[in-house]
Amino acid sequence: MSALKPTVAAENTTGARFRLASWHVWGAALLLGVGVGILVVLLQRHGSAGAKAAPPLHAAAVWPAGARPAPDFRLRDAGGTPFSLRGLRGRLLLVTFIDPVCRDLCPLEAQTLMTAVRGLPPAHRPRIVAVSVNPWADERSNFALDATHWHLGPEWRWGVGTKAQLARVWRDYDIGWQSSTKTIAGVTVHQVAHTEGSYLIDASGHERALFLAPYSATDVLATIRDLG
Numbered sequence: 389m390s391a392l393k394p395t396v397a398a399e400n401t402t403g404a405r406f407r408l409a410s411w412h413v414w415g416a417a418l419l420l421g422v423g424v425g426i427l428v429v430l431l432q433r434h435g436s437a438g439a440k441a442a443p444p445l446h447a448a449a450v451w452p453a454g455a456r457p458a459p460d461f462r463l464r465d466a467g468g469t470p471f472s473l474r475g476l477r478g479r480l481l482l483v484t485f486i487d488p489v490c491r492d493l494c495p496l497e498a499q500t501l502m503t504a505v506r507g508l509p510p511a512h513r514p515r516i517v518a519v520s521v522n523p524w525a526d527e528r529s530n531f532a533l534d535a536t537h538w539h540l541g542p543e544w545r546w547g548v549g550t551k552a553q554l555a556r557v558w559r560d561y562d563i564g565w566q567s568s569t570k571t572i573a574g575v576t577v578h579q580v581a582h583t584e585g586s587y588l589i590d591a592s593g594h595e596r597a598l599f600l601a602p603y604s605a606t607d608v609l610a611t612i613r614d615l616g
Contacts, residue, residue, distance in 0.1 A: 447603075458595045480513075480589070482504075493584055495534075502538070567580045586603075
């Protein structure tokens with residue numbers, strides 16, 4: 389079952405943003421049709437015939453080479469440089485979905501992925517693209533704090549854009565997402581909930597595995613080695 393976690397980003401009436409406390413909710417399986425049912429959707433998106441019937445225990449789902457082209461997207465990184473998924477072909481890639489102001493599950497997932505890639509020789513380390521799930525919090529100051537506190541390495545690259553651009557990526561990768569807003573003492577608070585999931589994409593641009601939280605660095609490394 390996937391973990392779904394609301395986090396909060398807020399802005400005051402002058403537009404200056406600050407972060408409020410975040411919290412998490414485990415097992416919200418009905419939110420946007422994710423949870424247990426997400427595996428059914430994922431296996432059917434490009435046809436279930438190409439999926440292995442019994443994925444290894446360390447991955448929620450795996451697919452054979454060439455069965456599932458990863459949906460392309462164009463976003464910007466933390467420095468504002470445009471990039472595309474297609475442009476990153478030629479090397480293993482991990483695509484994950486992260487809230488830059490989260491202080492519970494997202495940091496754990498980021499550290500898990502960084503530990504996994506550091507377990508491989510530098511020349512064989514996958515890149516990590518972290519697609520933001522909180523467009524209200526996509527600021528360089530937040531990314532800088534994350535780099536320090538989450539111990540992010542050069543393999544990590546944020547993917548940011550407008551809410552519409554990001555929503556298209558969430559939808560293409562079956563990431564459940566929901567937000568609500570409320571005003572407290574003149575402050576607009578954005579509450580965000582999303583699926584904690586990461587995809588392993590091979591050098592040819594095909595999805596090979598899906599990890600749903602909680603998972604470990606050992607799970608990711610074992611899957612990479614199993615798939616060769």
